[in-house]
Amino acid sequence: MFPSVAATEATSEPGRDVRTGLDPASLMQAVCDYLYYFQGRHPATASRNDFYLATAYAVRDRLFQRGIQSLDALLHRPDGRTVAYLSAEFLMGPQLAANLVNLGIHDAMREALWRMDIRLEDLIEHEVEPGLGNGGLGRLAACYLDSLATLEIPAIGYGIRYEFGIFNQQIRDGWQVELTDKWLHLGYPWEVARPERAVAVRYGGYTEAYTDEDGRHRVRWIPAEVVKGVPHDTPILGYRVKTCNLLRLWRAEAVQTFDFEAFNIGDYARAVEDQVTSETISKVLYPNDASPQGKALRLKQQYFFVACAIEDMLRAHLRFGGTPSTFHKRWAAQLNDTHPTVAVPELMRLLLDDHGLEWDDAWEVTQKTFGYTNHTLLPEALETWPIDLFGALLPRHLEIVFEINRRLCDGIRRVYPGDEDRVRRMSLIEEQGRRSLRMANLACVGSHAINGVAALHTELLKSQVLSDWVAMFPERFCNITNGVTPRRFVVVANPGQSKLVSETIGDDWPIHLDALRRLETHADDPGFRARWRDTKHANKRQLAAVIKDRTGISVDPDSLFDIQVKRIHEYKRQHLNVLHILTLYRRLKLNPDLDIVPRTFVFGGKAAPGYHAAKLIIKLVGATGDLVNDDPDVRGRLKVVFFPNFSVKNGQAIYPAADLSEQISTAGQEASGTGNMKFALNGALTIGTLDGANIEIREEVGAENFFLFGLTADEVRSVKASGYWPRAIYEQNEELRAVIDLIASGALAGGDTTLFRSLVDGLLWHDPFMVLADYQSYVACQERVAALWRDPEAWSRMSILNVARMGKFSSDRSIRDYCERVWHVGPLGAPTEGAP
Template sequence: MVPSELAAESLSDAEHRTRTGLDPESLRRAVRDHLFYFQGRHPATASVNDCYLAVAYAVRDRLFQHGVQSLDLLLHRPDARIVAYLSAEFLMGPQLAANLVNLGILDAMREAMTAFPHDLDRLIDHEEEPGLGNGGLGRLAACYLDSLATLEVPAIGYGIRYEFGIFNQQIRDGWQVELTDKWLHLGYPWEIARPERAVEVRFGGTTEGYTDADGRYRVRWNAAEIVMGVPHDTPILGYRVKTCNLLRLWRAEAVQSFDFASFNVGEYGRAVEQQVSTETISKVLYPNDASPQGKALRLKQQYFFVSCAIQDMLRSHIRFGGTPDTFHHRWAAQLNDTHPAVAVPELMRLLLDEHGLEWDAAWEVTQKTFGYTNHTLLPEALETWSVDLFGALLPRHLEIVYEINRRLVDGVRRVYPGDEGRVRRMSLIDESGRRSIRMAHLACAGSHAVNGVAALHTDLLKTQVLADWVAMRPDRFHNVTNGVTPRRFMVVSNPGLSGLITAAIGDGWPSRLEALRELERFADDPDFRARWRDVKRENKQRLAAAIEQRTGIVVYPDSLFDVQVKRIHEYKRQHLNVLHLLTLYRRLKADPSLDIVPRTVVFGGKAAPGYFIAKLMIKLVTAVGALVNDDPDVRGRLKVVFFPNFNVKVGQIIYPAADLSEQISTAGQEASGTGNMKFALNGAITIGTLDGANIEIRDEVGPENFFLFGLTADEVRLRKAAGYDPRAVYESNPVLRGVIDLIASGALSPDDPSRFRPLVDGLLWHDPFMVLADFQAYVDCQAQVDALWRDGEAWTRASILNVARMGKFSSDRSIRDYCERIWHVEPVRA
């Protein structure tokens, strides 16, 4: 009997309805059964966590029912292509509410839980989220998995099951403090371990050539270390469809976890030494790579998860009748930035050494399998690995990289004879200084398609970062502007707005976001605008309560909620926002009776543990808050809040409450941004530069509904080339000078007057991100914000039109673009 027949016979339709029914009574029974039989708890004495786990397991049963059906459907379609999304980060966010929404049973489960001591909303609030990512990269990956399933495209997300994710952030005395993210400590009910599908991953050792039985030259890798990769599967269900894909994360495990002989002779530490060493690979997200050991661990992590993934994909392909030379017919693999780029030599190694393909055939399969998404223009983020380290950990892969490079540079010389400068620029090996492998170049060489993530970003990739590659193969380069899932960032996080929209235009918009255009006809309806404002105020009250609970700061929902939440980085220019805050503060101190628009300015985001200036920027924000929040001259008209531990769950509270979205990065620095999309979809109006996806957002919502300021990317480049002098800007602008002098004076840090001197000196003598150059334009633009805010009807109209015109920025549209232009895959529907 074939697997699909076994699946069909495993449970009858009646049994399915009984065990995985979606009505309140079936759900109530499922939750009770999980409490009784799986957890050994009685409903009357069950804790919040007990009830949360029982509900989650009941929901998971229904997800995996769809998962088995999706697999069964795929087995009948051997011609269907599957997407493998390879990413070092997946910030999935809390799963319970999202899965209930996608199943369409949120209300039914709420009713079912009336029989239990804890209501559904309390359980949703109780859920922790896995911090398996650093920021936008992981949140984007999560959105794409949601959209792949919603569009019924078969897909698997491959990554690492970090035991400890991105740190939890506390603010103590104004400083960021990093605490361990123990996301597994109360159990994670959404995943299922698959130890029977474990694979071996090798490191170190040596290689040797030999001649096989057919007389062909082959290479054998004699590894020094072998670890096991154990997969853990989380189901990813689409919105109101039957497709359920997988997130498959890998945990490192020792081949021999316990040395019984060592234990018997009293060497207890040595008995578990191998286990401890091996499990370090999947222990922590992005270990500090300041030391050689940290660098080695990061490279081990990257190779570990791509090796697990490629082996898993090959095994599946061959198990169901495929051959190694047709691997690309079944799989389309996307490299989410350069972290998975070592997958290129790994697939080559497996095809050459394990499956016996010749080089040209293996290279064709490899290039047709991979696509590469570049996410950054920052030079420090374009990853490289020293040849020495790479060769020590992955000796066979270094040989393959050298051979790829030999063929690459030969090709460059044929096309551009005598242009050795181009050869050096395009080489996979950077020969300047210590020899290193350029992972972005490796990804470009091994992929049939390379894409940027916003129109400006792609243009800058083509003209600056990867110009030589574009000249050689212009057909490989594409733009796919990022998008976000409206299911999580509207339906789940903003039920009030979602309900208002559904009442106005119907319930089809969450899976067809372009339908939001129908809201335009309500923008001039006074009653609709009033309901819109009511929803926004309720969201602001919710955020105000959370702010008071987390920080003790009381803020006023009727004030303008001005929000900047994102990773703390100089190019994102949180300090430009602070300069404007201090400008407002100095005006109020000069004239306490001044009539200004009341503002609540909310910051949030994490600074990398080793990024001193970013941490100092957090301290500056909190210092400004301490200065202004209780000043009697300000009288509550200006409040400054740093909301700690920004993550997906926090974002679901903040995005719906924002009135003004701060997207103020230096033009030409932000690849795309997705926070800008989440804010606009929830009715915030953007103040921003022409950077990343801001450009496309402004084009869609209309220039009149977007607050634009600042230098363009070309103007930034030209001004730097002409010898930009930030000190001259400071000297010529008395308002700016007064603010900078206030920071430099020590008034914000009386216990350490020189504390903020590094920030001040960086702005006055270097200012690489043009903060001072854009200061006056930013202040002037904020005056335009104030003017529109004073006209509540006009502001609400602009807010409605922002939402109505954001349909392009659904991750569904992004995934359709990938499917059509890059992956060449189609939905597989029941």
Template sequence: MTEASRSEHADDTRTALSSATIRRAFLDHVFHTQGKPPEHASQNDLYQALAHTVRDRLVQRWISTSEAYLDQPSRTVAYLSAEFLIGPHLGNNLINLGIYSEVEAAMQALGLDLEQILAQEIEPGLGNGGLGRLAACFMDSLATLEIPALGYGIRYEYGIFQQAIIDGMQVEKTDSWLRNGNPWEIQRSEWAVQVRLGGHTEHYTDDRGRYRVRWVPAKTVVGVPFDSPILGYRVNTVNTLRLWRAEATEAFDFPTFNRGDYLGAVSKKVTSENLTKVLYPNDETEQGKELRLEQQYFFVACSLQDMLRLLAADGMPVSRFHEKFAVQLNDTHPAVAIAELMRLLVDEHDLPWDEAWDVTRQAFAYTNHTLLPEALEQWPLPLFGRVLPRHLEIVLEINTRFLEAVRIRFYGDDSRLARLSLISEHGERHVRMAHLACVGSHAINGVAALHSRLMREDVLRDFHDMWPEKFTSITNGVTPRRWLALSNPRLSRLVTDAIGEGWVTDLERLRALEPFADDAGFREQWQAARRDNKVALAELVRDCTGVAIDPSSMFDVMVKRIHEYKRQHLAVLHIIALYHRIKSAPNLDLAPRTFLFGGKAAPGYEYAKLMIRFITSVADVVNRDPQLRDRLKVVFLPNFNVSCGQRIYPAADLSEQISLAGKEASGTGNMKFAMNGALNIGTMDGANIELCDAVGADNFFAFGLTAPAVYALRAAGYDPAAYYHRNPELRAVLGLIQQGFFSHGDPAVFRGLFDEHLRHDPYLLLADFGAYVECQQRVCEAYMQPQHWQRMSVLSCARSGHFSSDRAIREYCERIWRVKPVPVHLLHRASGTPRHADSGIRAGKGH
């Protein structure tokens, strides 16, 4: 906390930042908020009291931010995302407020352990992986850079499932993240909105002779906003994450209850609340697809109505919506917002179609996050029309007008019309949401240089031909506040002592560490900090799995969503190869390794769940073999999440980023590992390419086919069996699996994983196996030279500055959103009175 910021608090003793004031406020909340004397408070009571103590210190900034945005009208970023994997709030807010040491001292004075209190927080599981984690990093950077922004999403009652490993297999358990309440959110019932679903449309002519459409819904639900403060680092800006919960218009039917139909009396409440019950309901059934579409529409409909409320509060007409809001679509999940804004402008606010379309296209921008065709959402036309009848009409109208422009631009190219159409005509007709996002946005960006190039040349090539000026590339980034300052205090202190604390908001300053890579004394301190992190992770692994791992071994880590294209099974093939080598030559000189895996498989993704079972089965054999003498250990750490990641990234020696080239859009785990001093082994895929360029090829273990080589190999006719026959080690490895060596003698258990690979190897495991194993040998040789490895570790961190989410957000602001910072000055409200005596009360206008 800067001295200027502290002085601004001088008149508000209730929320002062001194250790003594924090201690008094904490005890007040234990007594008055939790309703207990301190000696009877539970660990959760202590967490809740401390969270409220810290939130009190955010609220003044939060209100000041809202007032600043009213006093200085500016363009606001509206970030629409189905996921916000925000992570635990408390520790991050302590770092951003600059009071971590003050709070720690306050707790110590009371005989309490801050780390134990922090561990009580149940993190919101409002995301599945990289998409939601990126959204959280972006919200942190938007606030830190003082950019007016609102994050809009869904307040899932149950987040991503809790993962347990039972008999080696993933078992999904309910994630009841709200069971102890959420001290960070404030319910804003006064800003609730109504959302319509289903029904039919009626076309008519109004009393002024204009053609109109009326949507007659089958049901209506209420969207209630819950706001959480997102504080920037050492600034007064507190932006808002606004998440929507679905409620029934009438939660209780009293006449039905009186007739004795007790379940029927609350049936509307149950049905309505299903909308925001769970993150990503399984869409293998028709009902699941319908619920997921309703879910996506619900949150964008709520959000757009909220934006229109804020627009009216600023006294601006709807025709200037795009001047007030830069609306970013985080992947295709919120793409139906384009049709919804058109409906609101045309049907509800009487704008002519062409004017409404111009406003819409100037307001929206679209981030594409995938190169996998199956991940580009499509909705069956009958389903889309049943859930959103008016929106289907609007999409069809958009498509008709768009295809007319295509006919003129690409005269005589009928095949291009079919490829560009918003409606897929192959088999069952579908609404293509990525196409809608491209047509309805003024900007389309990829998230890494390779991804953006492949997007332009392949996945969205026809749209690039139509509008090359729309396309740009912005490489993802991660926030150094959570992923270095908070999660790795040992290394952070060392870095700050060496180069100052400016790196926290200007990560490029880490470059100043480069000379220290050749300083033996510094490298020794660096290694000591990293070893402490490894000891801490070893304790976590033992507590969670019962497996004892050696902190002096190389921690070889692969934590990410379980998916075929990410190729966790390739990493396991290498483990089996090492196991086979040691069993064949017991005196082989290899660096001891601990292989650590983590990640969740989608509940309906059976192949991915089989991959987890494969990892745990190999671990069971390797860890029990006395001949290995702890030279190899394999661990699957269950329920990987943000909290877990904060322990893993600082302790890793080697990070596995081994997706098939051309499949990973970006990846951000590689960035978190690098800035914490881990080295990466990876293919030239996603952001790996830029990371390798940044840290230097000598400090990145690159291997495998490049994206052009993958395309060429497939074009030439890829024969996986040829790789199998000419690689004896690969034959030995697959032979052990096929014999049932890792499945208690039952060869059928993993037959589905590898038998098909000899005929059809979609992610080219066999083609990359030899190069991967050879590269891992180079890793081993480097690790066996500790001084050399430590030097590479320092350089990996020092050269990771480009991968800050602050840099990414600056690029979005300059190239897509056209927004500028709005500095926030604290309101002086010691008694809660407005800053301006004549300002009165501006009800209902706050962000």
């Protein structure tokens, strides 16, 4: 039953907007038109990808229609600010389902496709996810773009259009194997290239001083290399509003892509050499920086996208009547971690060299433009760049950095005379060893606002990592706790729970998440609790089917789904989880008739390609599954699964099915976390430490509704300061000793006693992340989990209360905080107050 174009036109209703209508007939016609006229396909022979593309193009039309309306509204507010969110990562996730939900046409599109014998669910499953990020940083950026549009705040996300994103993960013989992420290979219908808005990006060369016609000292940059940045725009629509913002990602291209002379003399490699070299910049997300070439490429990437962004912003500002000295009145730019920090000297360069501002005026504009979000407490994650490398690639920027640093150090000496140690700590330049540029310090001095991403994280930043900056500039610091978008991670990911909640309390909660509080009155209703359990069980059945398909492992939906999915890292302590599993396993081996709660343990996450310990943890999880899953003494009561290739798309299947959310990082290590929020919003109970946003989640849902264990951040510091000796804990705890010995014996490695030796030795002799110190508390807490699971009514009540009290953790609240405390930006149509 494939309609012809003529047939669909014949069914058009009088007065209906055929081009961008939202009813099933209009949507069906739009899909058919794209198949026929744009893709050259007949519905009878079109592939699933053809239908996916046609459907996506039809939806995109409706997004850009709203995008033009948003731009028109912005042009009529020339005194308002626009947010520029600068981020090296944007993990947007699949777009089709999210855009259908935001447009309010999910059911209408399902009907339209059903009339053509196409299942919408098949197209949603077919969609390839752009892996343009490594983890939480990129997912947070995506949530914030969703909230900015939903709150009708004009915004553009700026980043890199990596040709190959984060690797696709396969598990072979228990080991992670990295495969190329070819997310563009079937086409990406959501973006539109804008080659006419390309920007020239310069590298290398030298600078020269000169005197201008007014007798002023000036500097010009003579580059050795010029690369073109080509923008690609993806529309970002808000939920049930007309505001549609942009994600503008930049692709690197050679200025001259083909050397015809070299080709004619047979030097074919040199004919495309410039093209290959230039395109390398946007080729791969986070190239390995172990080599000098890798370091140079990473720095080139960081400068590439901020140079494109700042030039694009300045060009728009001037085009619509602004002047260089009022740039900060048009734009509020947020540095998402230190990757975009070179934007500070770049804006200074443009204002000084291209537009002739005096230093003090340019610096005032720059500081009022930028805000800086710090995302880490780990010293190794605070970026530095060798001065010789930075100067070779960006010679003019190094001169500007040196002048910023001279003025900064002079200011420190005025406030703290004689305190040269403080000057050394706050200097932008690390002088010890190989001289290097401290990007976090540059971000701090170049921004008017600095924020952490959870209450504990901000306090630790202020008391430890950035304490000197707090003393010098206390007014710059604030906390803005992270949030997640309930549209993608509940409405799209968990339609069953969303339907139940909307039927119970109304359908305004996706944009007013505090409305979930109305669920509290239903937590004591046995009938509602039963429906809540039915919804969760349906989600677990769906995940069980996916697990069987992806891994071949059969799991029981009636068991407790105990899930830890996140980046694999020692501080996140997936190996502590494994120690608990092996503890339960040993108990069953000692007494096969032991009455324990059946559990399915699901792990997921990627290890950095060069991070051996993290890869070994993945191998340990797989080996534990091999040992446990088919042991006749276990009788199916324990199952261990490593879910491969964790991503936003896979997360949408996993979060709704979780009963228990593992948030077990060492206290004082996790900046915030957002997985903890996604799990809790989908009805999972949390077992966790007082780390990151766990603290605030526990405060909101109630201590009685949170499974707390482990040392606090202060206790971790105290234990380490007094001389932590993990071997003593091993020797004194019989169950722990037996589990560690089991791993060391080779029983999980086919008798190979060397495979996990580095992991075992690290725990026994170093244990920097306090795994052994928290083991007994964790195991005891898990026993409390098991006791509650045996009471389904009590578990359901606690689950409902967790969801009801999670309103604080909407990314909408986070964005409102940024608007009020950092950006001073209001929604389209509203006056902006307090802007600099």
